Amino acid sequence: MEPQLETLPPVPGPAQHLAGVPELSAAWEHQVAARRAESAKVTHLLAYRDRCAARVVGEPAVVRAEADKAAIRDAATMVGLSERLTTTVLNLAGFARQTLPCMWGAFTEGLVDLPRVRKVAEAAVPELNQQAMRELDVRAAEEAALRRTGDFHRWLTRFTAELDPEAYATTCERAVQDRYVRFQNNPNGMSYLEAYLPTLEAAAIQKRLRAAARGLDSPPAHDPYATQHTVDAAAHPDTGDNPAAGDGRTLPQREADLLAAWLRDGRVYTAPVEAKIMVMVPEATLTGESEEPGVAADRSWRVSAGQVRALARDPQAEHQWYQGRVRRNRKEADFDLLSARYVGRYPPQRLRDALIFRDGACQAPGCTLAAERCDIDHQQPWHTGGETTAENLWALCRRHHRMKSHGHLSPPRRHIPAKSPPRSGMIMASMNWPPTPITVVH
Numbered sequence: 001m002e003p004q005l006e007t008l009p010p011v012p013g014p015a016q017h018l019a020g021v022p023e024l025s026a027a028w029e030h031q032v033a034a035r036r037a038e039s040a041k042v043t044h045l046l047a048y049r050d051r052c053a054a055r056v057v058g059e060p061a062v063v064r065a066e067a068d069k070a071a072i073r074d075a076a077t078m079v080g081l082s083e084r085l086t087t088t089v090l091n092l093a094g095f096a097r098q099t100l101p102c103m104w105g106a107f108t109e110g111l112v113d114l115p116r117v118r119k120v121a122e123a124a125v126p127e128l129n130q131q132a133m134r135e136l137d138v139r140a141a142e143e144a145a146l147r148r149t150g151d152f153h154r155w156l157t158r159f160t161a162e163l164d165p166e167a168y169a170t171t172c173e174r175a176v177q178d179r180y181v182r183f184q185n186n187p188n189g190m191s192y193l194e195a196y197l198p199t200l201e202a203a204a205i206q207k208r209l210r211a212a213a214r215g216l217d218s219p220p221a222h223d224p225y226a227t228q229h230t231v232d233a234a235a236h237p238d239t240g241d242n243p244a245a246g247d248g249r250t251l252p253q254r255e256a257d258l259l260a261a262w263l264r265d266g267r268v269y270t271a272p273v274e275a276k277i278m279v280m281v282p283e284a285t286l287t288g289e290s291e292e293p294g295v296a297a298d299r300s301w302r303v304s305a306g307q308v309r310a311l312a313r314d315p316q317a318e319h320q321w322y323q324g325r326v327r328r329n330r331k332e333a334d335f336d337l338l339s340a341r342y343v344g345r346y347p348p349q350r351l352r353d354a355l356i357f358r359d360g361a362c363q364a365p366g367c368t369l370a371a372e373r374c375d376i377d378h379q380q381p382w383h384t385g386g387e388t389t390a391e392n393l394w395a396l397c398r399r400h401h402r403m404k405s406h407g408h409l410s411p412p413r414r415h416i417p418a419k420s421p422p423r424s425g426m427i428m429a430s431m432n433w434p435p436t437p438i439t440v441v442h
């Protein structure tokens with residue numbers, strides 16, 4: 001049945017050029033109808049919970065708590081979800097309805113979905129003051145309607161950290177108390193290993209794992225895999241990627257095998273592996289004048305001011321410093337990597353680093369794959385005269401790189417700066433941290 005909508009909100013900006021496509025605009029109508037139906041469902045469940053609570057007003061707390069649990073049980077039974085999940089959803093939705101009127105309004109109009117409402121409600125930590133809460137509500141409602149899920153989560157992470165740096169630092173301190181490791185066994189002989197860790201630790205583990213899995217391509221002679229591997233660095237010259245050499249395992253499979261081996265017996269052989277973390281830090285944070293947090297080069301995570309200063313002070317970490325666009329005294333500035341023209345097809349490593357900081361993520365609209373894992377592509381191809389300059393280069397993930405090669409993705413006519421380029425006064429640092437040489441298990 002076609003949805004009967006009184007008013008259909010316009011297709012959001014990034015999709016407007018597709019509004020005339022009949023199948024896609026029909027899909028948009030159904031999407032709006034589905035979100036409206038979801039908001040109506042949640043509203044009814046909240047109303048039931050409220051009605052049950054009204055019956056026991058004035059009773060002792062324990063009586064009210066039990067009545068609430070029973071209301072949740074009934075709601076969970078009706079919609080076929082666990083009581084735990086129903087509690088979470090109704091708590092966050094109830095909070096959003098009361099405290100985030102713009103976000104709740106966008107949900108009831110069908111402009112945003114429930115997962116986005118939940119994310120914003122989770123981000124609205126109690127440490128935020130009233131004005132910050134209002135600002136979060138207004139901006140999040142606008143951005144949630146325009147951005148794709150992953151992109152929106154990243155925006156929210158950045159925005160909440162900048163909104164109130166002190167509240168953010170307090171939230172980080174509180175959150176670190178909740179760290180855990182959890183195992184979940186699946187019926188197919190496989191299990192999930194889940195760990196909730198400080199992001200800096202997780203980023204270091206991720207980088208080392210990835211580097212070590214790639215490093216297996218040219219291991220020391222006693223590595224049991226050695227004979228099966230071939231070096232294939234030419235396969236993806238733009239990235240130096242070498243995802244599936246020799247032994248037939250994919251990169252994710254090798255990462256899984258390595259992690260299991262590291263955790264299982266801890267035996268190691270010495271093979272230095274880089275765990276390069278790339279962070280952008282406001283200058284004032286480094287000098288201690290500001291508590292504004294640092295941000296990962298791909299804009300996907302934040303690190304509190306205290307943590308980033310500790311990292312910057314660490315005499316053993318190998319730092320490489322780059323600087324943002326403007327500096328009062330240009331004589332202190334290094335050579336400007338982004339304005340130079342390079343000889344040859346492949347950009348040098350320092351320019352690659354600079355482009356990773358500039359672009360952050362794949363430059364295809366809506367894509368959030370970290371630039372560090374992207375190809376550095378010539379917008380105008382090298383063989384047709386395209387130059388190796390920052391202006392002509394951009395980060396594209398493999399999927400979007402292929403799409404461009406097949407003519408389904410056009411580079412902007414003139415280079416559009418990265419989605420959120422580093423601000424002036426931002427210091428970019430790539431750090432090998434922790435500095436101890438990594439050792440690979442076999």
Ligand SMILES: [Zn+2]
Nearest residue numbers: 362367397400
């Ligand atoms: Zn992409």
